[in-house]
Amino acid sequence: MELKDFYYDLPKELIAQHPSDVRDECRLMVLNKKTGEIEHKIFKDIINYLNPGDCLVLNDTRVMPARLIGEKEGTGGKIEFLLLKRLQGDMWETLVKPGKRAKVGTKFTFGDGILKAEVKKIGEDGNRVVEFYYNGIFEEILDKLGEMPLPPYITEKLNDKEKYQTVYSKNEGSAAAPTAGLHFTKELLEEIKEKGIKIVFLTLHVGLGTFRPVKVDKIEEHHMHSEYYILSKESADIINKTKENGGRVVSVGTTSTRTLETIGDENGKVKEKSGWTDIFIYPGYKYKIVDALITNFHLPESTLIMLVSALSNREIILNAYETAVKEKYRFFSFGDAMFIK
CATH class of the missing domain: 3.40.1780.10 (QueA-like)
Structure with a gap:
């Protein structure tokens, strides 16, 4: 068809x-x-x-409030991570925008440093495998920093x-x-x-x-x-x-x-x-x-x-x-x- x-x-x-x-x-x-x-x-x-x-x-x-807005360590360049799935431990498959800022080994920081991330691998589809570093419970940090990953056709902000x-x-x-x-x-x-x-x-x-x-x-x-x-x-x-x-x-x-x-x-x-x-x-x-x-x-x-x-x-x-x-x-x-x- x-x-x-x-x-x-x-x-x-x-x-x-x-x-x-x-x-x-x-x-x-x-x-x-x-x-x-x-x-x-x-x-x-x-x-x-x-x-x-x-x-x-x-x-x-x-x-999950899977959308994280952060910045590149060193330059402060803005970055958006979308968590797709947990692979194991603190390793996640993510969608990163803009992708050109997220080369293997690049580090990022979120929420004044309470969450940090390093790109470990780039998949064939361009998705990044990322490891997160933090103190405490990941889900609680995500709940505090993350936003709802609304589809791209929804442009209004969701208050609740x-x-x-x-x-x-x-x-x-x-x-x-x-x-x-x-x-x-x-x-x-x-x-x-x-x-x-x-x-x-x-x-x-x-x-x-x-x-x-x-x-x-x-x-x-x-x-x-x-x-x-x-x-x-x-x-x-x-x-x-x-x-x-x-x-x-x-x-x-x-x-x-x-x-x-x-x-x-x-x-x-x-x-x-x-x-x-x-x-x-x-x-x-x-x-x-x-x-x-x-x-x-x-x-x-x-x-x-x-x-x-x-x-x-x-x-x-x-x-x-x-x-x-x-x-x-x-x-x-x-x-x-x-x-x-």
């Missing part, structure tokens, strides 16, 4: 720059994946589309860091939020549970590769980044029981979806597992576990719009996106939601 097959025209003003004031009062487009029929609702109406016996799967990862976390976030390790989950409130989750819908958690630490553009014309040639996931036995058992009893597995976000489809076998079963996934889902893929999906509106020509197209079909999804543009829905990380049923 061609990359241009997943293009749609998006006016810049529809890219949401800040989160909804009330999480569950953003807009919700409900899309029938088979017929293409569309309904316009608000997010808290999602409860009316979930049935007793269904299972809602949420990603409980927590975003928690607005870029889901209300159920728990396991820190992501460089970006699983944004479909941002719409849930604790109260809404409680109502969903009371209706007889099972709620289970998995963890997938979102990497910035999520936002990396596809640079090949033939999408089959694109190689996905790897992300670390964990699914517990308890969650796996509930998901399997849901399938056996004829309920739907409703995945919240593309991250939960990629985890479930990585672990799922041909019989539609999952098991307790952890590891790295680089699964790439695009039209032609046959879903094994996920029956329905709650997601945001994604970038044109992104791997995420390909994933949602595979759950329905490309024409139905692109028509829904064109409708969303016409109806002035808010797009991307802080935008409105879509339920593909």
